[in-house]
Amino acid sequence: MRVFGRVRAAGAAVSESERELFGGPLRYDMGWAEHERARLELSMLSAVRAMPRLVGGTLRRAWRADRPALVAVAVSEIGQGVAAAVGLLAVNAVMHALLGGGTPTDRLYAALPALVAVGVVGVVNAGLACWSTSRAGRLEPLVERLATTEYLAAAAAVEMEAIEDPEFRRLIDVAQYGAASARAMIGVSVAAVNGTISLVAAGGVLTVLHPALLPMLLLIAAPRGWGAMRVAQERYVSVMVWVEHVRAGRLLGSLLTSRSAAQEVRVHGVGDFLLDRYRDMAESAEREQKRLATDKALTELVAAGLSGLAMVATYAFMGWLIVAGHMELAVAGTAVIAVRSGSANLGALVMNVNQLHEEALYVHDHDRFLAEAARHTIPEGGADVPARVDEIRAEDVTYRYPDRAEPALDGVSLTIPMGSVTAVVGENGSGKSTLIKVLAGLLLPGSGSVRWAGVDVARLDRAQLFDRVALLTQDFERWPMTAGMNIRIGRPGRAASKEQDLAGAVRFAGGGALVERLPHGLRTLLARMFRGASEISGGEWQKIGLARTHFRTEGCGADGLLIVDEPTSALDPEAEIAVFDRIRRLAGPRRAIVLVTHRMSGVRHADTIHVLHRGRLVEHGTHDELMAADGRYASMFRTQAAQYAQGAQRPCGPAAEVSATGVPAGPPPVPGPPAGQDPAPEDPAIRHPSPAGPAPRPSVPQVRAPRGNGAGTPGPLGSAGAEVGPAEHGPRPDQAGPATGAGGPEQRPPRTGTPGSPAG
Ligand SMILES: Nc1ncnc2c1ncn2[C@@H]1O[C@H](COP(=O)(O)OP(=O)(O)OP(=O)(O)O)[C@@H](O)[C@H]1O
DSSP: OOHHHHHHHHTOOOOHHHHHHHSSOOOOOGGGGTTHHHHHSOOHHHHHHHHHHHHHHHHHHHHHHOHHHHHHHHHHHHHHHHHHHHHHHHHHHHHHHHHSSSOHHHHHHHHHHHHHHHHHHHHHHHHHHHHHHHHHHHHHHHHHHHHHHHHHHHHHHBOHHHHHOHHHHHHHHHHTTHHHHHHHHHHHHHHHHHHHHHHHHHHHHHHHHOTTHHHHHHHHHHHHHHHHHHHHHHHHHHHHHHHHHHHHHHHHHHHHHOSTTHHHHHHTOHHHHHHHHHHHHHHHHHHHHHHHHHHHHHHHHHHHHHHHHHHHHHHHHHHHHHHTTSSOHHHHHHHHHHHHHHHHHHHHHHHHHHHHHHHHHHHHHHHHHHHHHHHHBOOOOOBOOOSOOOEEEEEEEEEOOTTOSSOSEEEEEEEEETTOEEEEEESTTSSHHHHHHHHTTSSOOSEEEEEETTEEGGGBOHHHHHHTEEEEETTOOOOSSBHHHHHHTTSTTSOOOSTHHHHHHHHHTTOHHHHHHSTTGGGOBOOTTSTTOOOOOHHHHHHHHHHHHHHHHHTOOSOEEEEEESTTTTOOHHHHHHHHHHHHHHOBTTEEEEEEOSOHHHHTTSSEEEEEETTEEEEEEOHHHHHHHTSHHHHHHHHHHHHHHHHHHOTTOOSSOBOTTSOBOOSTTOOOOSTTOOOOOOOTTOOOOOTTSOOOOOSSOOOOOSSTTOSSOSSOOSGGGOOTTHHHHSSOTTTOSOSSGGGOOSSSGGGSOOTTOTTO
16 A cells, blocks of 8 residues: 555544644644655565665664674674574484484484584574673663764754754654664664574575475565565554644643643633543544554454465475475475474564664654754854954844744844943834844844854854853743752853852842742752752742853853843842843943843833834834834833833733733733734833942832743743743653553654554
8 A cells, every 4th residue: 555545544533622722633744754755655675675774774873882792793693593504404414314214213313413413503592692682782772872862962953943943843853763763773683684594594494405495485474574564654654644643632631730731720621621622632543543453453364364375385385295206204394394483584584674664764764853953053163253342243134934934034234332232122023032043143144144243153163152142031941950050051161069159140140038048059959840849930030040141141251242031021020120230230341232121111221222123123222312213112112101100090900911912911000002012011110220229119010021921920931831840841741741642652652552642
């Protein structure tokens, strides 16, 4: 059957829940793998033809992992093959002796040397098998580690653009199973080599006994080979087609148990609702499993029937040879043994080749990922970044995300002088985050250029460039590690073995009281999923983030760029003012700050403010200049001021209105801003404090930033409800579902037969 038919069969059922929740059937898009289709149209012949290549690839990996172990395995496997041939010849000699002339005692004596040889061969064989098993067992984990390390290193080294590209992300996902398969291929390759050698031995002996017996042997094994191959193809296609469904099922499972969704699951009654859909999706996955099981049973029945017929024909042929006097009885006895062991060898070999192929499909994905990743790897080397960088310039920069028709940045030009604070404002989706990624060298412009000290970023040594950049974003990583490590990780190479080494950063971030409250100070583990760990709030995390940024910037003596993206989204007003003050203090003559925020109170004291609108820079200037110009900035600013004024008059307003742009308008008294503008507080009472003076206490209720979902909730600041906890730091939400149900198993989900894994 051709693969298209199989894809149709595998994707026939669509659960109503998938339509309802995800807008349609979640099925793997086979489009990306157009060239893979030929690979799926396997036949036994093509599988056998590909075997040397597959085994060769495995051997190369094993060679790199542990040469002595590989040599030991090879020697012991070849030894076993030779032993098998010698054993068959010894059996032949025993037969001849037993069926020859003389008294039974004479015949027994005559057979004795050959019998001893059979015994010795058996012992040698067992010893060699033992040796091979132990060496192969040593190789397997090494190969898996090698493949996993290759995978992880490649994934960590690719350009951000690749990470943002859904196609590439899918490839990263698919390739994750390759390492386990590379490991499995060691054992299977060894078994395949062993089976081949044993088969050659049995075939050789059979050919010597009678040339017609070899084709008969092949006839017995062929149907089983066909059956095994067909079942494997079915399973692989099913895995590919259902992988998204499996993931979606797991996602539902993990949402039901996640902490971030716990409130809505209970209060909004989402629990029962999702559970129903989970069941529905599990049922459709089970239908696919049932289809696969039925198909497998039928295929194996047909294969066993055909193989049995070939066996009957072989024995009938041997019977005719004996009756017609073309074969001695003793030879026939050996031939029966050789046919039995040969067909067993061939059957095992077929299974091995088939399994090799199945594993190779995953290893192929792994290799394809490595090749793709190599094409997208951030280049090493390049021009040195000068120690003194007077300015960073973007010149007519245009950037378009791979899956978007519209550019996220369109002809943007700006200059960031060293020692300045530059603010970037604009409505949601106007391109602010994209701009800072481009300035930091994380994304390379499609056209135009970003220049550090006059040198195009594309030509600079990117590792050196990154070393000059510090990031403080609203969704900075909350590493599931200790509080101290969460600060130190800002510059992992910088020594900080003692708590005092981090004291400056903690003090700077105003985190002294927080650290004192933690049960083990900086050694407290901040990862709720582990026993003994502590939980801290979103605002407290942001203090940790600020301390991390301080630790990073302090560790860099050369000119650099500090990027601050919505740093106060989870802070109360007092803390917010203090943070903006601290960020300003991070500015120095040899450091430029780019600040992205919706909080106008944090923006007004910037040296230059750039206003982005739909990817284009539409205004720039100081706060006073922009207010005088009475353009978009002035309108945004006044809108926020008006919100605060309203908020002060209407303290019990709606908890979270939604603006015309679909953006939550913020906390209680703040109504949504006009379409296309971002809500952000501006309170005449909030004035940027002078570094010397105390922060005035604002008279407005706490205001949350509209970006992200970090409005005061601990943890989830990233997209898609990621949280500090298993959903973010353990397996991802789409991987962390229960072990059964629509989600299927954890490791290479669809293959192990757990309910919900269609190809089990
Ligand atoms: N990874 C991505 N893949 C595709 N499109 C993206 C990606 N990231 C952002 N975009 C799109 O690019 C445009 C600019 O997004 P960007 O995140 O830079 O805006 P922003 O001004 O930072 O928005 P916000 O204030 O909501 O954070 C938007 O239309 C957005 O949908």
